[in-house]
Every structure is written in C-alpha cells, then in structure tokens.
Amino acid sequence: MEWIADWLFIIPLAPLVAAAVNFLLGRWWIRDRAHWIAVPAVGISFLASIPAFLAVARQHGPLTQHLYTWIPAGDFQVPVTLYVDQLTAVMLLVVTGVSFLVHLYSVGYIDGDSGYHRFFAYLPLFVFSMVMLVLASNFLVLFVFWEAVGLCSYLLIGFWFRRRSAADAAKKAFIVNRIGDFGFGIGVMLLFVTLGTLNYAEVFERVETLSAGTVTAIALLLFTGAVGKSAQVPLFVWLPDAMEGPTPVSALIHAATMVTAGIFMVARTHPIFVASPTAMLVVAIVGAITAFIAATIAVTQYDIKRVVAYSTVSQLGYMAIALGAGAWIAAIFHLFTHAFFKALLFLGSGSVMHGLHDELDMRRMGGLKRYMPLTYWTFLIGAAANAGILPLAGFWSKDEIIVGAWVAGYPVIALIALAAAFFTSLYMFRAVFMTFHGEERFDRAHLHPHDPPWTMSVPLVVLAAGAALAGFVGVPPEQGWFHHLLEPVFEGTAHHEVSPVTTLAFGAISTVIALAGLYAAAAAYVLGAISPAAVAERLGPLYRLAYNKWYFDDIYQRLIVEPARGFATFLWRQIDVGIIDAAVNGAASLVVWTSQLWRRAQTGLVANYVLAIALGTVIIVGAYLVAGSNLFR
Amino acid sequence: MAIEVLIFYLLAGVAIAAAAGVVLARNPVHSAVSLVLSFVNVAAIYVMLRAEFLAVAQIIVYTGAIIVLVLFVLMLVQQQDLPEFHGGRPLRRAVGFLLGLALLAEVAAAILTRSLRGAPGSWTPEAVAAVGGNIQAIGRELYSVYMLPIQATALLLLAATIGALFLARPELIEERLAIARRLFTISLAHPRGVDPLQPVAELPAPQDGQLKLAGGDRALVMARSAEEFTEQPAWGEIRR
Amino acid sequence: MDWEALIISYLFGFVLLNVLLLLMAYMTWFERRLVAFFQDRIGPNRTGPFGLLQPIADAVKLISKEDIVPANADRLIFLVAPLLSFVLAPLGALVVPFGESITLFGRQINLYVIDINVAALYFLAVGSMGVYGIILGGYASGNRYSLLGALRSTAQVISYELVLGLSLVGIFILTGSLSLVEILRAQQRTLVLGGLELPNWFILSQPLAFVLFLIAAVAETNRAPFDLPEAETELIAGYFTEYSGFRFSFYFLAEYINMIVVSLIAATLFLGGIDGPFADGIWWLAAKAFIFLFFYVWLRATLPRFRYDQLMGLAWKVLLPLALINIGMTGLVRLWGIGAL
Amino acid sequence: MSELTTAHFLFLSAALFIIGMVGVLTRRNVLIIFMCVELMLNAVNVSFIGFAWEQNALTGQIFALFVIAVAAAEAVIGLGIVMALSRRLDTVDIDEVRQLRE
Structure with missing residues (x-):
C-alpha cells in the first residue's frame, strides 16, 4: 500500500478536474451530463483514500508528498505538501465517502434544474477544498x-x-x-x-x-x-x-x-x-x-x-x-x-x-x-x-x-x-x-x-x-x-x-x-x-x-447590523457624497473649465494636426543638430 | 564612375521622380501608378543592397497587394467626389513645401556630418553565401533571434484582418461576438429574485404549489427554474 | 559581373523571348483546332496546310486595324496598360532553367537566363504585377463593364496569388531553397517508395500542392473556368471591351504567354523539368509543358464558368485551408525526416 | 563620388521621405495621403537596408521586413476606414471630415 504515497495527489486532483471541466464546459456542452464527470471523480477520490488510510493504519506513520513550492520568498518557504497521518486519513475517508454518497444522491435530487452543471461544478470544488484543507501540512x-x-x-x-x-x-x-x-x-x-x-x-x-x-x-x-x-x-x-x-x-x-x-x-x-x-x-x-x-x-x-x-x-x-x-x-x-x-x-x-x-x-x-x-x-x-x-x-x-x-x-x-x-x-x-x-x-x-x-x-x-x-x-x-x-x-x-x-x-x-x-x-x-x-x-x-433562537439574530440585527448600516449611511451621505465626490467633481469641473480655453486649438482638421507634427519634427531635428547632440556624429 | 553608381542614379532618379508624381498628379489613379513605379525602382535598389528577399517582398506586398487594394478602393469610391489637388489652399501648400525644404536641409546636414557608426555585424557577404544566400540568412536570423517579434507580427496581422472585417461588416462580427460571449462566459451567482419582506399577496401567484410558508412562517418561494421570476434571461444564461 | 556573361544572358533572353512569341502564335492555332475537335468542328484549315498560316494572317489583320481610344478614356493609362501586361508576361520565363549548360563556340553557356536565390518568389512577384495591366486597362476605358471586369480580376488574382504562393511552400521546405535550379536538381534524385524507385518529382511527394498549383495557375491566368474578368456573356469581354487592333492583341498575347510560362514553371516545379531519359532535357521540358497546355485547352472546352461567389469561396474556404494543411504536413514530415521529432 | 556609399542611399531615403511628407501636408484626398504615408514608410526602409548593407548586419533588413508587415496591416485597416468613411460621409476629402473636433 505504500505506493499510494506517490499518488496522494489523485485525491484532491480528481474533484478539481471535475469541477474545472464542469465549470468551463458545463454551460454549453455538458449540461445534463455533469454528473458523469463529478460522481466518478469523487468516487476515485474516495477509492484513493482507502489505500492511503490502510497504509497509514499499517505503518503507524504519516505519508507525505511534496507537490511544489508555492511561495519561495527567501527564508519564507511555503511548500504545498500533502500530509496524511491517522487523523487526516480518517478525515479523508469521512469527507470523500460522505461526499460521494451526497453526489450520488444529488443526481436524483437536482435532476431537471437549470443549474445542473453549475451544481456539479461547485460540489466537487467543495470536496477539493475540504480535502486540501485536511491534507495541508x-x-x-x-x-x-x-x-x-x-x-x-x-x-x-x-x-x-x-x-x-x-x-x-x-x-x-x-x-x-x-x-x-x-x-x-x-x-x-x-x-x-x-x-x-x-x-x-x-x-x-x-x-x-x-x-x-x-x-x-x-x-x-x-x-x-x-x-x-x-x-x-x-x-x-x-x-x-x-x-x-x-x-x-x-x-x-x-x-x-x-x-x-x-x-x-x-x-x-x-x-x-x-x-x-x-x-x-x-x-x-x-x-x-x-x-x-x-x-x-x-x-x-x-x-x-x-x-x-x-x-x-x-x-x-x-x-x-x-x-x-x-x-x-x-x-x-x-x-x-x-x-x-x-x-x-x-x-x-x-x-x-x-x-x-x-x-x-x-x-x-x-x-x-x-x-x-x-x-x-x-x-x-x-x-x-x-x-x-x-x-x-x-x-x-x-x-x-x-x-x-x-x-x-x-x-x-x-x-x-x-x-x-x-x-x-x-x-x-x-x-x-x-x-x-x-x-x-x-x-x-x-x-x-x-x-x-x-x-x-x-x-x-x-x-x-x-x-x-x-x-x-x-x-x-x-x-x-x-x-x-x-x-x-x-x-x-x-x-x-x-x-x-x-x-x-x-x-x-x-x-x-x-x-x-x-x-x-x-x-x-x-x-x-x-x-x-x-x-x-x-x-x-x-x-x-x-x-426565537434565543434572540441571537435579533441581537445581532440590533447591535451590529443596524449600527453598521447607520455608519455606512453616514459615510455615504456625508463623507462620500459630501467630500470625496465633491473633490472629484471639482477636479473635473476645473478640467472642463481649462479645456474650454484650449478647445480653440482643436480645429478638427487632420491637415492641421499633421502640420503640427511635421513642424515638431523639423524643430526637434534642428534642435539636435544645433545642440550638437551625439545622435548624428 | 563605376557602373553601379550609374545604375543607382538611374534607379534613384526614377524613384524620386515617380514619388514626386504621386504628390503632383491630379488623378489619384495616376498617383497610384507613379507609386508603383517608385516602389519597383526602390526594389531594384534593394537588390543592389544585397537584399533580394526584401526586394521581392516589396514587390509582392507593396505593389502586388497594397497598391492594388488602393486602386480597388479608388474605383469603389465615387470618382466625382475626389477633391482636386489645387483646392484653393495656397497657404497650406506653401507651408508644406517650406517645411519639406527645411527638413531636407536638416537631414542633409545630418547625413553629411554623420560620423557615428556601430560595430559591424557578422553577416558579411561571404557569411551570407555560406548559409545559402540572403533568404536563408534572413530565415535563420528571423526564426531564432526574432522569434517573438515575428509571432507578434502574426498576431498583428490577424488583428488587422478582424478589424477590417469589422469595418466592412460590423453586424456580422457583433453577431459572432454575442454568441461567443454567451457561450464562453462563466457567471457566478447573480442574485435576482423575490424579496421575502414583500407581503405574500404580492408574490407571484403560486404555480403548482410552488409558493408556500416555510418554518417560522416565512414566505418561501421555491424557484427552481429561471422562468418563474425573471422575464429576461440572466446575463449569459441559456434557456433550455 | 563580367560583360561577357551579361551579354550572353541578354542574348539568351532575346532568343527566349522570340521563341515564346512564336510558340504563343501557334498556341492560338493549337487551341482553336483542338477546341474545334472537342466540339466536333474542323477549325481553321484554309490558310496554309492545316491552317498553319492562320496565326500570321491574324497578326497582320490585328496590326492593320484602327487603334481606337474612347472619348472619356484616361488616355495615357489606356495606351500604356496593354503594354504593361505584354511586357510583364514573359518575364517569368527568365528564371526557368532549360538545362544545365552547354558548350557553344568553345564557351560555357548556362541554359537559363538568371539563377537568383529567390527565383520562385520572383515568378510570383512578376505574376502579381501582371494584374496592373488588367486593372488599369479596365479603369482607363471609362466603361462600367470594363471597370467591373477589372475589379473582379483584382480580387480574383489577389486571392489566387495567395494560394499559388502557399502551394509552393511545401516544395521550398523539401528543397531548402527558392532557386528553380536548386529545385530542379533536387528532383533529379530518386525517391524510394517501398520497393519502388521513382524519380523524386514533386508531383509524387507534393500531390496536393500540385493540384492546388494547377487550379490557382488557371485562375491566375484568367482562363476558363475562371475567366470571369473577361466573361463575354456578362461583361461583354470585361476589361478589354474598348480595346481594338494591336492593343487588343497585346492582351491576347499576354494571356497566351502567361499560359506558356506557367506551364513551363509547373513542369519545372512538379514534373522534374528537363529530367528524362533518351532525349535532351529541353525536349522533355517542352513535352511536359505541352501536357499542361493541352490541359488548359481541355478545361476550356469542357467546363462551364464559375459563379463569382463560388470563385472567391473556392479560393478562401477550400484551397487556402488545404494549402495550409499541406504546409503543416510537409513541415512535420520534414522535421520527422531530419530526426527532430 | 565614384563609389556607392551609404550617403547615397540616405539621400534617396530622405528625398522620398520628404516628398511623402509634403504630400501628406498638402493633399486633401485621403487615398493620396495614404499613399504618401506608404511612401514615407518605404523611404525609411531604404535607410534601414542601407545601414544593413553598410554594417554587414541583417538587423536592418529584418526591421524593414517588419515595417512591410506593419504597413500591410495598416493598409488593411486604413482602407477599411476609407471605405467606411466614404460610405457614411460620402466623401474622401480630409478637410470635410471634422468629427475629431467633437
């Protein structure tokens, strides 16, 4: 069973692939067939968890697989390493096993919903996230x-x-x-x-x-x-x-x-x-x-x-x-x-x-x-x-x-x-x-x-x-x-x-x-x-x-949500509209005002613009020649 | 005087005369013909400069394609509307010639006083002959050192093609774009629905037992399908 | 470049031009006779034995006709355009090798006018210039039908030019050179297919390119079934409606010379050119080019004309993708051949 | 000047460029302005190739090749715009196209 140490990545990968495929192709191609991918993928994940569990249970030691280094910043190294000890192994079985059954159940339950493929994209993604959470080291x-x-x-x-x-x-x-x-x-x-x-x-x-x-x-x-x-x-x-x-x-x-x-x-x-x-x-x-x-x-x-x-x-x-x-x-x-x-x-x-x-x-x-x-x-x-x-x-x-x-x-x-x-x-x-x-x-x-x-x-x-x-x-x-x-x-x-x-x-x-x-x-x-x-x-x-659920929701509503809303309203009415927007609008007005002065230069005639460009060219080249820049010598 | 110099003066003279013809001709078609003549002579000068491939490229691309397209457009555009050359703007003409003369003087001074030279390259005529000729040498250089620019150029041409198509048939492109947008967008949740704080009476009429009271006497609207509450499809949604 | 070689080249070019003109004249006779046979007629047979003097009679007739310039024509361009067509047509033949070299009067003479390393591209470039004769002629006539013919021709020639060029890329990949002499030499090797030893003609290794080239060449020379620019029934002869006399004959000449040049090039590129046993190379080249010329006439006698949208659709939607596929395949095979794959 | 020098080609380039520039400055027909721009691009190519010839380097030739490619792209778009212009405003006179002002 020790071979599983090199194949641990299968456990998170299978649901991730299922999620990605359903996510990207689901809307216009997979549609009602989404479970064909998602259910087997989570099944694979579950099947791969079994040998991992057995290996851990038998050798009483953790398995690790180093995938790659996510953040290599000097001394600060964040490796993505899959780590399976007894605790993780139990969690893996629970997570993938229950998830597999839930996937199977969903095939019947969600049947006919217009978001079928979406559902079967989110669900494996959820499994992937949880599996990775459990496997983190x-x-x-x-x-x-x-x-x-x-x-x-x-x-x-x-x-x-x-x-x-x-x-x-x-x-x-x-x-x-x-x-x-x-x-x-x-x-x-x-x-x-x-x-x-x-x-x-x-x-x-x-x-x-x-x-x-x-x-x-x-x-x-x-x-x-x-x-x-x-x-x-x-x-x-x-x-x-x-x-x-x-x-x-x-x-x-x-x-x-x-x-x-x-x-x-x-x-x-x-x-x-x-x-x-x-x-x-x-x-x-x-x-x-x-x-x-x-x-x-x-x-x-x-x-x-x-x-x-x-x-x-x-x-x-x-x-x-x-x-x-x-x-x-x-x-x-x-x-x-x-x-x-x-x-x-x-x-x-x-x-x-x-x-x-x-x-x-x-x-x-x-x-x-x-x-x-x-x-x-x-x-x-x-x-x-x-x-x-x-x-x-x-x-x-x-x-x-x-x-x-x-x-x-x-x-x-x-x-x-x-x-x-x-x-x-x-x-x-x-x-x-x-x-x-x-x-x-x-x-x-x-x-x-x-x-x-x-x-x-x-x-x-x-x-x-x-x-x-x-x-x-x-x-x-x-x-x-x-x-x-x-x-x-x-x-x-x-x-x-x-x-x-x-x-x-x-x-x-x-x-x-x-x-x-x-x-x-x-x-x-x-x-x-x-x-x-x-x-x-x-x-x-x-x-x-x-x-009334011990009034928790109401207390939150009264103590947190409403004051927060009030404060936000204050920020919106006074700070945002009164100060920030006013400053932005003022700057814009200033630009409008100065632009009124400059717009006379805009004749709309391409010929005039071209003339300006040519004039500029002549002046710049002349300046280089006169200033004795080393561009030409 | 060597024969090359004579040939050069001949070619260059024709090229410049033809270029002047482009500017001076009243009829744009004559301008285009002059331009072709100028380009062909320049191509011949390229051959003198050991750039055979560019000479051929110049003829195929410039004269064989671009100017032909210009002629094409010239003939499609109403002939009567072509403005006259001497359009009663003598000031602009004078300024243009003056600027041209000034620039010519400046550039001539720059050319004559020029002393800056880079280090000579490795592609001597012998080296070019050793790899089989100008075209092979350019190929080697182009597909090794300039790999990325050539890919970028390919992309540019593709973009230009699409742009031209868009200018010519905007409706066609927009149709395709809409289809692509619909097929390839990935939308996350986009909340659009029924406010539970609304009185129950104002909720849509129950259809097939879909509207009911949930635990806690809260109005719960079971909307499994989009059709129930939204007239318009959600952004990017495909109805079955 | 020494003067002697230059003069020999010029001489050879002069001879070549004259031979082409003569061939062209008899090409018209050949076509008329052949089409007549296809259509169960007899064709010109009064002037000289089998009508062999007919081309000369035609030439005399055309030259002695009145040279008419329409009143609202763009006079200068109207006069120059047919000349342009006529001058550009034989230029392509300059790069065709008629053999390696012979010794004449104790002097080594190459049997080709020039061997430049961009010969194939040069042929394409000259071909792309040829369109000016048509478009300018059509424009200068000051006639709607002529203009329409010219526009059609422009679009057609540009489209098929692309296919023509791309169909040759496979050959360039296989030989590693654009020089026709090099391409000819490459075809003198043997191609071993299983137990079979065949000449390494590119028609065998590039069959798709050959078909594409053939179709594009017919379109490029404005011949039936791609002769839309001069469609008599819709455009009353298209861009040369207003031309008469010897100016008309220039267009006429140019078309037939183009045919001959394209046939020579095709024979050189795909059929091994001068390669062949028993006889001198030049006869083989002539024989192979003749096959193509016969094919041209055969096409004209057999096929109806394309509709215009079909014509453009064929070029962009069928031939161009096929040419690209051919290039890709050839590239892969080549990479595999040198062990890069 | 009994031999060809880079200066010959540079002068040719300058002459073509300035002729093109004058054309752009003085002509009113969009298509002729377009052709003059092509002339200017081509003039620059002459310089590039002249320098490549002088320095035994291919860089200039390759740069010119890219210029040709870009000119092709520019031609496609430019002519497309001219077509759209003449279809919408029924003119190709640059002085009558004044939408830039708005």
Whole structure:
C-alpha cells in the first residue's frame, strides 16, 4: 500500500478536474451530463483514500508528498505538501465517502434544474477544498483552503440565487464565517510573527518556547476561526439559514465538509491548545453552551431541516466539549459517527421533501411511515443514532465525550451535556413522530408521497448501515480499535484514566436520559398524553426564548447590523457624497473649465494636426543638430 | 564612375521622380501608378543592397497587394467626389513645401556630418553565401533571434484582418461576438429574485404549489427554474 | 559581373523571348483546332496546310486595324496598360532553367537566363504585377463593364496569388531553397517508395500542392473556368471591351504567354523539368509543358464558368485551408525526416 | 563620388521621405495621403537596408521586413476606414471630415 504515497495527489486532483471541466464546459456542452464527470471523480477520490488510510493504519506513520513550492520568498518557504497521518486519513475517508454518497444522491435530487452543471461544478470544488484543507501540512495552505471552503459554501447555499432568501443566507454564511476567519487569520499571522514558520511540524516543536499569554492568544484566535466554521455560539447563526441551499448541500456542509473543518483544525493544532489550559477551558465552555442552546432551539422548530440543522450545531458543541476536555480522540470519534447519521438525516429529510414537493413544515406532514417505508426506517436509525440510543453510533461517541468532560474535571459541563442529551433525544424523536407517525396532515388530494429513486435511496441505505454500525470501531470505550489507530497522533497529551465503573455508570445514565427523551416525545406526539401547546403555554417566556433562537439574530440585527448600516449611511451621505465626490467633481469641473480655453486649438482638421507634427519634427531635428547632440556624429 | 553608381542614379532618379508624381498628379489613379513605379525602382535598389528577399517582398506586398487594394478602393469610391489637388489652399501648400525644404536641409546636414557608426555585424557577404544566400540568412536570423517579434507580427496581422472585417461588416462580427460571449462566459451567482419582506399577496401567484410558508412562517418561494421570476434571461444564461 | 556573361544572358533572353512569341502564335492555332475537335468542328484549315498560316494572317489583320481610344478614356493609362501586361508576361520565363549548360563556340553557356536565390518568389512577384495591366486597362476605358471586369480580376488574382504562393511552400521546405535550379536538381534524385524507385518529382511527394498549383495557375491566368474578368456573356469581354487592333492583341498575347510560362514553371516545379531519359532535357521540358497546355485547352472546352461567389469561396474556404494543411504536413514530415521529432 | 556609399542611399531615403511628407501636408484626398504615408514608410526602409548593407548586419533588413508587415496591416485597416468613411460621409476629402473636433 505504500505506493499510494506517490499518488496522494489523485485525491484532491480528481474533484478539481471535475469541477474545472464542469465549470468551463458545463454551460454549453455538458449540461445534463455533469454528473458523469463529478460522481466518478469523487468516487476515485474516495477509492484513493482507502489505500492511503490502510497504509497509514499499517505503518503507524504519516505519508507525505511534496507537490511544489508555492511561495519561495527567501527564508519564507511555503511548500504545498500533502500530509496524511491517522487523523487526516480518517478525515479523508469521512469527507470523500460522505461526499460521494451526497453526489450520488444529488443526481436524483437536482435532476431537471437549470443549474445542473453549475451544481456539479461547485460540489466537487467543495470536496477539493475540504480535502486540501485536511491534507495541508502548513498553516497558510490550511488558511487558503479554509477560505475556499467558505467560498464554496457561499456558492452552494446561494445556489438558487434567484431566491432572495437563498442569496441572503449565502451572504450571511459568508460574512459570519469571515468574522471567524478574521480571527483565524490573525492567529496564523501571530504564529508566524512569533515563531517565524508556518509548517505544522516546526510550529508544534517550538510552541513550548512561547509565553503562556501568547499561546493562549494564538489558541483563542485559532478557535475563533473554528467558532465561525463549526458554528459555535455566538457565530452559529449562519448554519440554520444555510438550509436555503439544496438539501444535498446541507448534508455535505453538516456532515462531511464545512463544519467539521473547525473541529479538525483544533484537533490538528492540539499541541497549541494543550499548551494553554485557559484556551482549553474556553473551548469546553463554548462547546457546552452551544450544545445546550442549540438543543433547546431544535425542540421548538417546525421546519424539519432546521431541526436537523440545530441538531448539528448541538452535536458540534459536543465535539467542542471533547476538544476542550482534552478528549481528542472522542471528538474525532464523534465527528466520524456524526458524519454518518447527520448525512443520513439530511438526505432523509431531503427525500421527505422530495416526496412532498418541497414541503418543509412538519406540521403539514405526518403518517408518512406508510408511504415511504425506506425513508422512515433509515431516518429512524439516524435519529436514534443522533439521540444516543444504545447501541447505535451516536451512543458510543457521545457517551465518551461526557465521560471525557467528567474525568477532565469539568463536572458542570458534563452535566450540561447530559441535559442537552435529553433535549437531543426529545427533538430527534419529535421530528420522527411528527413526520412519520400520526395522522396525515398534508394535502392528500394532490400529494402522493413515495420513496425516492435508487440514486437517492442507495446513499440512504449505506449511510443507515454506517449510522448503525460505525460506533463499533470505538468499542470498548477508550480501548477500541479507533482509539488505538489515532493514539500516535495525540501522543504526549495528558490522558485521563477512566475507570470501567465510570464508563458503565455514564453509559447507563445517558441511556436512561435518551429513553426519557424518547418517552417524552412519544407522549407528546404519539400517545397524546401531553399537549405540546400546553407545555409551551406553561413555559411561556422560556419557550419563546427557544422558539426565537434565543434572540441571537435579533441581537445581532440590533447591535451590529443596524449600527453598521447607520455608519455606512453616514459615510455615504456625508463623507462620500459630501467630500470625496465633491473633490472629484471639482477636479473635473476645473478640467472642463481649462479645456474650454484650449478647445480653440482643436480645429478638427487632420491637415492641421499633421502640420503640427511635421513642424515638431523639423524643430526637434534642428534642435539636435544645433545642440550638437551625439545622435548624428 | 563605376557602373553601379550609374545604375543607382538611374534607379534613384526614377524613384524620386515617380514619388514626386504621386504628390503632383491630379488623378489619384495616376498617383497610384507613379507609386508603383517608385516602389519597383526602390526594389531594384534593394537588390543592389544585397537584399533580394526584401526586394521581392516589396514587390509582392507593396505593389502586388497594397497598391492594388488602393486602386480597388479608388474605383469603389465615387470618382466625382475626389477633391482636386489645387483646392484653393495656397497657404497650406506653401507651408508644406517650406517645411519639406527645411527638413531636407536638416537631414542633409545630418547625413553629411554623420560620423557615428556601430560595430559591424557578422553577416558579411561571404557569411551570407555560406548559409545559402540572403533568404536563408534572413530565415535563420528571423526564426531564432526574432522569434517573438515575428509571432507578434502574426498576431498583428490577424488583428488587422478582424478589424477590417469589422469595418466592412460590423453586424456580422457583433453577431459572432454575442454568441461567443454567451457561450464562453462563466457567471457566478447573480442574485435576482423575490424579496421575502414583500407581503405574500404580492408574490407571484403560486404555480403548482410552488409558493408556500416555510418554518417560522416565512414566505418561501421555491424557484427552481429561471422562468418563474425573471422575464429576461440572466446575463449569459441559456434557456433550455 | 563580367560583360561577357551579361551579354550572353541578354542574348539568351532575346532568343527566349522570340521563341515564346512564336510558340504563343501557334498556341492560338493549337487551341482553336483542338477546341474545334472537342466540339466536333474542323477549325481553321484554309490558310496554309492545316491552317498553319492562320496565326500570321491574324497578326497582320490585328496590326492593320484602327487603334481606337474612347472619348472619356484616361488616355495615357489606356495606351500604356496593354503594354504593361505584354511586357510583364514573359518575364517569368527568365528564371526557368532549360538545362544545365552547354558548350557553344568553345564557351560555357548556362541554359537559363538568371539563377537568383529567390527565383520562385520572383515568378510570383512578376505574376502579381501582371494584374496592373488588367486593372488599369479596365479603369482607363471609362466603361462600367470594363471597370467591373477589372475589379473582379483584382480580387480574383489577389486571392489566387495567395494560394499559388502557399502551394509552393511545401516544395521550398523539401528543397531548402527558392532557386528553380536548386529545385530542379533536387528532383533529379530518386525517391524510394517501398520497393519502388521513382524519380523524386514533386508531383509524387507534393500531390496536393500540385493540384492546388494547377487550379490557382488557371485562375491566375484568367482562363476558363475562371475567366470571369473577361466573361463575354456578362461583361461583354470585361476589361478589354474598348480595346481594338494591336492593343487588343497585346492582351491576347499576354494571356497566351502567361499560359506558356506557367506551364513551363509547373513542369519545372512538379514534373522534374528537363529530367528524362533518351532525349535532351529541353525536349522533355517542352513535352511536359505541352501536357499542361493541352490541359488548359481541355478545361476550356469542357467546363462551364464559375459563379463569382463560388470563385472567391473556392479560393478562401477550400484551397487556402488545404494549402495550409499541406504546409503543416510537409513541415512535420520534414522535421520527422531530419530526426527532430 | 565614384563609389556607392551609404550617403547615397540616405539621400534617396530622405528625398522620398520628404516628398511623402509634403504630400501628406498638402493633399486633401485621403487615398493620396495614404499613399504618401506608404511612401514615407518605404523611404525609411531604404535607410534601414542601407545601414544593413553598410554594417554587414541583417538587423536592418529584418526591421524593414517588419515595417512591410506593419504597413500591410495598416493598409488593411486604413482602407477599411476609407471605405467606411466614404460610405457614411460620402466623401474622401480630409478637410470635410471634422468629427475629431467633437
């Protein structure tokens, strides 16, 4: 398998070529055949990732391939080198695998859209960017593709750009991400200023030489980037709006590419975070708040995709908790399992939408179990996995995170995470029950729900299998195959011993909590024992708080957007029009005025111009002769 | 006096006389014929200067193509409209001749006092003969040292061809340009759509259940196709 | 340059000119007879045996006719234009080699007037000058039909000039020289095709160029089926409508001399010129040129005239691309031959 | 001057150039002005080739070759403009074309 070290470039190249071909030729030649290129290309990428993974797993050492030197500026060398260690290998499998399934799904989903070729140009470009982000061996390359991922998400969220809401959502995603990226960029610059290098290996080697304050600053700035990309509080607002993009894009963003980038980045740069306990604590706290807030919001939403979206935010919060608690492997493990069930949930809701002609509101669904059995069962598996029901994938990884937080000495955070787990289970099963159980609340006269075509159902089945089984690579907890695989990467970080008793205890607790959530959902939406409306009434302000997403958007609107707009208006009215334009216009008027004097010389007669030229020639030649220039002697 | 000098004076005299004829002839066709005569004599002088290839190029390009084209245009343009030479502008004529005389005096002085000479080149007559003649020598020089300029010249001629076509048939070129623009532009997202802040009633009428309320009671317009909201195709868009 | 060689060259040129004139005269007879046979007629057969004295009778008749100058003609140009045509026509023959050299009166005499290293281009240059006789004649007549004929001719000759020149580039690439003597020498080698040993005539290695040259040459000499400038049925004889007497005969002469010169050049460039067994080279050259002349007459007797747009379309859309393809292919083969590919 | 020197060719060049210049200055017909410009270009070529002959260098000849190529391009565009001019304004008199003033 070692031969793959020379062929690593295939992994990013295949999607790039697909993107380029569809981009350049798509409009007038490829059109509806765009998937003929894109799907196999991402497939190739996935197939090439497998030997890379096997090689890394077998030899326990990283693979590198130097492609070229991007910036050779004296001492400052930025090589583009592909770097695959265990962490990257896992990410590669997740990214390319999920992306491939999403591509396959998209063939059926986007079929017939006038932007078909455009979609299949952006999608591989997204995969390329993410793969390069994962493969980077250097902060600058990482940053470039960090931005490229942002750009692709902008393009894809705004794919239906004729819809104002989609265009706005795309802009929102881009701008919110830019805020995080700004911090990230400063962090990278700070690294370069203090250490003089941007290569991972050298940075991690020298990070100990820095003062505690500097490391904390760098770590927090880097984490700002992760907050933006991975949708943590307070920058998570873009992710639910990103639902405006086509559903496969949501699946891609939520499961494989975009949002995992932040988690991956923190894990990748863990030596920096390990050097700063303060930063670790901040990460854990932000994660806990995110997990809880997002879970509560998800409970109150009616838009099926938004429920799943807030669920993503919440799960990303869990990953951040793990990162902050130093349970690195648990974070990656959750990322890995989450990719399966989150992609599954999105594709599942996509096929619900497909069956119901783009219906999104769960209040107008119900009883779909009978019409779309395949979608139902796969969605159920995904939901159960997300809710952490034993023995599905989510249970193992989430449980490990909570245990990790507990043993790392963050009991409060562990408790918050447990509370969030209850809400997770509640909103997940709420979604299942509202959508698939109960009476049919959709317009049965016009809508005939049905399971989707094979290109869409195959990914569902594959992902459902993954969601059910992926957890077992990490069994038994803390000692699983997955942990042994990733251990070399996180060698040398403090490792808290976990006693089997703790593990078992927390396993039992979270199972109970998950089942409690399941029961609550069933009671409210299937058995009818509880009236959701009455509960909402009782909770009053708390319910409204959650329903309005904790007023984050409104606060931003009031505190940032409106003052910024006001300031911009001031600049426009006063500075731009009053001073700059006035100066420019004044200069122009001056020119006009002086030109009025000179225009008399313009007779419009070519003959006169020619005469002037000839006169000039005679004078210049004469001047040369008289001045005794050496032109002629 | 050597025979070469005699031949030179003969050729140069005819060339100059013919050139004067270009300026003096009333009829532009006579001017053109004079110009041909002048060019042919200059070409003969090129032969004397060991530039056989240029002599032939001069005849083929200048007399064989350019002046023929001038004649062509002369005949297409209405003959009656050709302005007379002595168009009642004696001042301009006088100034022109004066300037010409002044320049001639200056250049003559420059030629006669000239002393600056560059280093002699390596293409002696023997060296030229060694590679097979003038044309081979020029070929070697042209396609090694002057590779880039000759490519640029090719480009210039192409541009001139297109320019001439544009001057002659603007509508033809514009049609092609429009097609090319449509086919080869790559457009990124170009937001054009429906404002969600508008009241629902003012939105386009729902077509086939396409308009609906999404979660959060927000008006969501599902516009999968361009036709729904835009009368005009987006810039560069091809409708299916 | 020594005086002796110069005088010999002049003498040879003089002889050549006279031979050309004689040949031209009998070319008219030959054409009339042949076309008559093609059309199942007899043709001129009264003047002398087989009508052989007919050209002389024609010449006498033309010279003794009245020389008419139209009232609104541009007189000077009207008088000069046919002379121009007539003078330029035989100039091309000066570079045709009629053999290597012979010894006459104890003196080495080259059987060509001049051997310049731009001979082929010189032939093209003289050809491009020939158009002036037509365009000036058409213009000077002060007659719309003549002007139209002249304009047509201009466009046609410029277009086909290009094809004519480009069709020869393949030969230049293969010989590495523009001198007709060099080209002739290159054809005296043998071309081995498989087991077959053939003379290295360029008709074999440049068949496409040969066809292009042939077509372009016919157009260049304004002969049927490309004789649009003088189309009797549309332009009442085009640019020489107003000409009469011996001025008319100059145009007439020029056309036939052009044919002969082009045939000689074609025979030299593509058919190995003087190359051939048993007999002196000059007879071979004559025989080969005769083939072309026969071909000319045959074409005239057989093909109808092109429409004008077809004519221009053929030159720019068919022949020119083919010529470029031929150049590209020849270049590639040549590079492959010297091992650069 | 019993032998040919560069001065001969330079004088020829100067004479042709100045004749061309005078033509440009005095004539009104666009086409004749055009021909005079060609004459000036050709005069410059004579200088180039004369210098090349004097210095045993090919640079002058090659420069002249480029001048011929550029002259061809100029002829194509120039004549195209003349055609457009006569079609639009129905004149080729340079004194009647005064759009440059606007």
